Amino acid sequence: xxxxxxxxFKKIKETKGSRFVAAKRLEDIDSWSSLTINIFSVYIIVVxxxxxxxxxxxxxxxxxxxxxxxxxxxxILVLSNTINAKEYKSxxxxxxxxGTKLSELNDRxxxxxxxxxxxxxxxxxxxxxxxNEIINKSNLNHKTIDFDYYRFKRIKDKEYDYIxxxxxxxxxxxxxxxxxxxIKYILxxxxxxxxxxxxxx
Numbered sequence: 001x002x003x004x005x006x007x008x009f010k011k012i013k014e015t016k017g018s019r020f021v022a023a024k025r026l027e028d029i030d031s032w033s034s035l036t037i038n039i040f041s042v043y044i045i046v047v048x049x050x051x052x053x054x055x056x057x058x059x060x061x062x063x064x065x066x067x068x069x070x071x072x073x074x075x076i077l078v079l080s081n082t083i084n085a086k087e088y089k090s091x092x093x094x095x096x097x098x099g100t101k102l103s104e105l106n107d108r109x110x111x112x113x114x115x116x117x118x119x120x121x122x123x124x125x126x127x128x129x130x131x132n133e134i135i136n137k138s139n140l141n142h143k144t145i146d147f148d149y150y151r152f153k154r155i156k157d158k159e160y161d162y163i164x165x166x167x168x169x170x171x172x173x174x175x176x177x178x179x180x181x182x183i184k185y186i187l188x189x190x191x192x193x194x195x196x197x198x199x200x201x
Contacts, residue, residue, distance in 0.1 A: 001121065008128055009113050010159065012106045015135070015142075017150040019099035021177075022142040023092045025149075028181035030088035036185050037079050040072045043192060047072075059199060075188075091140055098138045105131055145180065148173040 047068050050060055109127055152173035155166050163169050175183075 001124070005109065005112050005124060008124065008131070009106070009109050012102055012109060012127075012131055014147065014150065015131075016099050016102035016106055017154075018142040018146045019095045019102065021150050022140075022146040023095035023099065025146060025177065025181045026088045026092035026095065029086075030083065030092065032182055032185035033079050033083050033088070036189055037076050039189050040076050044069055044072050094138065094140055095142065098134060098140075101134045102131070105134070145173070145176050149177040152177075 047060075047065055051065065053060075105127055109124075112124065148169070151160050151163070152170050154160060155163070155170055160166075
């Protein structure tokens with residue numbers, strides 16, 4: 001009985017944690033995608049306003065301005081369509097709701113784990129059944145990157161001593177999660193400024 005409680009507790013806790021990580025990942029992607037769209041909209045306005053500057057920089061030819069405007073507009077269109085198609089916000093809410101329901105189960109099971117309530121087989125099976133029902137009702141499943149990031153945040157816990165190279169695992173989990181949710185958007189935003197700086201230097 002004790003081993004079954006421990007196994008179920010660990011499974012619920014890790015699934016719950018991974019769902020919350022997935023929710024935060026999608027919230028970040030949605031926020032950074034929207035920010036990228038807004039910044040590139042500003043870039044388009046600035047490039048077109050530079051036409052009014054005298055003397056105009058040599059690289060600001062009519063063809064260049066048209067190219068930049070069309071390119072940035074395409075990027076904005078692609079990001080906008082991606083946000084709408086992927087439904088990041090609604091999926092983040094679904095992940096979070098699933099995590100909240102699992103958290104309730106986790107709290108109930110913790111009373112048995114800490115022996116605050118005498119465990120009985122029926123209640124443990126009922127919690128396991130409810131866990132499966134919650135998972136089956138959810139249309140989404142978290143990704144490996146979410147589970148890895150969850151473990152990375154708790155890498156010092158004894159239960160994760162089975163991870164051999166913790167430094168590499170931690171870097172890999174941190175980088176993959178942040179690259180998908182933030183870093184790639186920062187690079188996209190910074191790229192035009194970097195190119196402009198390289199030209200001026």
